[in-house]
Amino acid sequence: xxxxxxxxxxxxxxxxxxxxxxxKPAVPMKPVSINSxxxxxxxxxxxxxxxxxxxxxxxxxxxxxxxxxxxxxxxxLVNTLFKSQVSRKASSxxxxxxxPKTVEIKAIGHVIExxxxxxxxxxxxxxxxxxxxxxxxxxxxxxxxxxEQYEKFLKEEVNIARKKRIPDTRVHCCLYFISPTGHxxxxxxxxxxxxxxxxxxxxxxxxxxxxxxLEEKSEFKQRVRKELEVNGIEFYPxxxxxxDLEDKTENDKIRQESMPFAVVGSDKxxxxxxxxxxxxxxxxxxIEVENLNHCEFALLRDFVIxxxxxxxxxxxxxxxxxxxxxxRLNDNGGLPPGEGLLGxxxxxxxxxxxxxxx
Numbered sequence: 001x002x003x004x005x006x007x008x009x010x011x012x013x014x015x016x017x018x019x020x021x022x023x024k025p026a027v028p029m030k031p032v033s034i035n036s037x038x039x040x041x042x043x044x045x046x047x048x049x050x051x052x053x054x055x056x057x058x059x060x061x062x063x064x065x066x067x068x069x070x071x072x073x074x075x076x077l078v079n080t081l082f083k084s085q086v087s088r089k090a091s092s093x094x095x096x097x098x099x100p101k102t103v104e105i106k107a108i109g110h111v112i113e114x115x116x117x118x119x120x121x122x123x124x125x126x127x128x129x130x131x132x133x134x135x136x137x138x139x140x141x142x143x144x145x146x147x148e149q150y151e152k153f154l155k156e157e158v159n160i161a162r163k164k165r166i167p168d169t170r171v172h173c174c175l176y177f178i179s180p181t182g183h184x185x186x187x188x189x190x191x192x193x194x195x196x197x198x199x200x201x202x203x204x205x206x207x208x209x210x211x212x213x214l215e216e217k218s219e220f221k222q223r224v225r226k227e228l229e230v231n232g233i234e235f236y237p238x239x240x241x242x243x244d245l246e247d248k249t250e251n252d253k254i255r256q257e258s259m260p261f262a263v264v265g266s267d268k269x270x271x272x273x274x275x276x277x278x279x280x281x282x283x284x285x286x287i288e289v290e291n292l293n294h295c296e297f298a299l300l301r302d303f304v305i306x307x308x309x310x311x312x313x314x315x316x317x318x319x320x321x322x323x324x325x326x327x328r329l330n331d332n333g334g335l336p337p338g339e340g341l342l343g344x345x346x347x348x349x350x351x352x353x354x355x356x357x358x
Contacts, residue, residue, distance in 0.1 A: 059111075059118030061168040062309060063149075065200070066123065067142060067192070068177025069130040072207035077175075077265030078123055080278060080289060081301055085267075086110045087123045103128045103141045107169075124171060130188055139192045146171050146199050150324040157325075170321060172312045173236070173304060174200045177207045178224065178260060182216045185227050193233045199320055201236035201312050203304070204228075209262035209295050210280065210287050217262050224260050235259060237308065241315055254303065261300040264289055 066074040066087070075087035087108065106125045111118060126142055129135075149170045156166045174196065178189060193202055204224065209217055228235065237255070242248040266280045266289050278289040290298045304312070 056116050056118075058165070059120060060313075061120045061122070062313070063107075063122040063124065063169060063172050064304075065126070065142075065146075065171045065174040066177065067126045067129055067174060068207065069179060070127070072177040072179060073265045074175070074177055074207075075125065076267060077177075077205075077207070077263060077297075079267050080265040080297065081304070082112060082121065084110070084112065086112070086121055087125060103138050105141060105145045122169070135188050138188070139195050142192075143196060143199060146196070147324065150321050151328070153321065154325055154328060170316055171200050172316045174202050176202050176204050178204055180206055180208050180211050180220070180262075182212055182220050184223055190227070190231055190233065193228070193235070194231065197234055199324070201315055201320070203236055203300075204260035205300060206260050206262040208264065210264045210282070212262075221260060221262060225256075236312070236315070238315075241319065258296065258299050258303070261296045261303075263297045263300055264295040265297065 064078070066078055068074050078087040079085055104127050106127065107122050108125070109120065109122045112121050113119075124145070129138055129142070132138065153166060153168065153170055156162055176189075176193060176196075178185065193204070196202060206217070206220065206224070212220065235255075237251040239248075239251075239255070242251055264280060264287055266278050266287075268278070268280070269276045270279045270281060270286050271277075272279070272286055272288060277286070277291075279286040280289070281287075288294050290301075292298055
């Protein structure tokens with residue numbers, strides 16, 4: 001009997017150590033549609049108005065980059081796009097002014113208000129791009145600038161005491177200006193778009209489209225689309241980011257018919273049939289900027305501002321920034337860039353492969 005007591009105690013002790021079985025987590029039920037007849041008004045539809053009021057109070061950021069050779073009317077087009085002097089005045093180089101030896105990055109910020117909605121617009125210009133005899137790797141400063149803005153946002157995001165609203169300097173849209181040669185894209189055009197399309201939303205535009213006939217313009221647009229397709233270069237809106245059939249139908253029409261937009265920019269007004277219109281005066285008449293029979297500026301404006309501005313911001317945040325963020329955190333062993341626990345600075349961590357989910 002005395003020998004049996006320790007065994008009983010041991011069994012009792014073991015039973016105390018054995019954890020009770022955990023209950024299985026509850027599986028959330030699939031939402032059931034109850035669109036039949038509600039018993040009364042709830043007010044769910046007011047969320048749109050709530051969001052509108054909040055946006056009107058806080059405003060929003062939009063950062064647009066313009067890239068292309070000098071003399072293609074980049075600044076003039078951006079000024080026309082936002083109907084104000086938001087970009088440095090494009091002018092031919094003065095004798096005292098030297099062409100930059102390297103690509104420069106110049107960002108100019110403005111606050112534009114319309115209908116009570118404030119937009120902090122930043123226009124990023126790239127003087128010197130494509131203007132040298134040797135333009136090898138001249139896209140690198142631009143790619144570096146774009147990634148620096150992602151890095152700045154990431155560092156703010158991982159701070160323990162981060163700001164309520166992180167300043168957004170990320171480039172949401174890059175207008176790439178193609179010279180109206182009527183022949184084909186230059187190697188520089190292809191190289192730039194091949195490298196930068198992976199980190200930013202590129203919208204190709206054919207500058208000074210009034211230098212081509214309607215037939216030349218149509219053929220050149222088709223040739224550009226074909227060259228981009230052959231070289232595996234995707235411009236915005238990218239096919240894989242279409243969310244539904246409606247998006248796909250709308251964006252397919254833009255990709256197959258409108259892109260690249262053949263545009264003319266002008267910040268001068270002229271009198272045409274009793275109306276003041278933006279246009280360019282030529283020996284054979286006035287080229288009306290917002291007349292679709294003359295150029296596709298109105299299509300570009302509607303696309304960038306009136307239908308796809310919010311999507312440009314979302315693709316930047318959810319796709320391009322997230323790709324950069326995942327790579328940086330993975331390269332740093334899953335820790336915030338350059339820091340360890342409690343903000344202690346750590347040496348660079350070699351890249352490690354992401355663990356695969358079982």
